[in-house]
Amino acid sequence: MTNMTDTHEAGSPADEAATDLNEHHSSINGDAAADDQTSSSDQVMSAASSRIKELEAQLAEEHDKWMRSEAEMQNLRTRTKREIEDARQYAVQKFARDVVEAAENLKRGLASLPPKTEGEDGIITKMREGIEGTERSFLSILERHGVICNDPSGQAFDANHHQAMAEQPSPDHETGTVIQAWTPTWTLHGRLLKPAMVVVAKN
Numbered sequence: 001m002t003n004m005t006d007t008h009e010a011g012s013p014a015d016e017a018a019t020d021l022n023e024h025h026s027s028i029n030g031d032a033a034a035d036d037q038t039s040s041s042d043q044v045m046s047a048a049s050s051r052i053k054e055l056e057a058q059l060a061e062e063h064d065k066w067m068r069s070e071a072e073m074q075n076l077r078t079r080t081k082r083e084i085e086d087a088r089q090y091a092v093q094k095f096a097r098d099v100v101e102a103a104e105n106l107k108r109g110l111a112s113l114p115p116k117t118e119g120e121d122g123i124i125t126k127m128r129e130g131i132e133g134t135e136r137s138f139l140s141i142l143e144r145h146g147v148i149c150n151d152p153s154g155q156a157f158d159a160n161h162h163q164a165m166a167e168q169p170s171p172d173h174e175t176g177t178v179i180q181a182w183t184p185t186w187t188l189h190g191r192l193l194k195p196a197m198v199v200v201a202k203n
Helices: 002-010 014-092 093-111 122-144
Strands: 147-150 162-168 178-183 183-189 191-194 194-203
Touching: 002 194, 093 122, 093 191, 122 147, 162 178, 191 194
Parallel strands: 162 194
Antiparallel strands: 147 183, 178 194, 183 191
């Protein structure tokens, strides 16, 4: 009995072989599991990298859209501000055109008076002085509101600001020079309000 127990405790060659085989299988299985884990980790990293690149591309696209939208809004704000300013400055254009008609009539009334002489009647003198003062005051008021009067006499004819009513030979002027202005050029904040009616030199 004692010998059989001792032999069993020491282990037989068959038991040792079985143990080695189990350890070998365990080692192989462990290596396979480690390989599977490494492969899975690589796949996760690759997927994460692809997702990051995709999100970065989307972010760049959205940023580009935002920049274009911001530029368009700035252009819109600038254009709207300019249109409002133009509307404010030129809203009275039709009224201003009618007002300069009154200024021209005042000028015609002054020109219709007889030339000043040494012994002219005092009433005529006072009338002339009164109309001249009224005209100066009227033109000053118009200027304060951006309505400017310009006499083009002696200037080169400009179709953008002058309307040629006649041509006249003049040895003292170059061809195309305004030798007489029947009416002045009127502008409203630099924009033509009414062209001057002029006589142009013709050689």
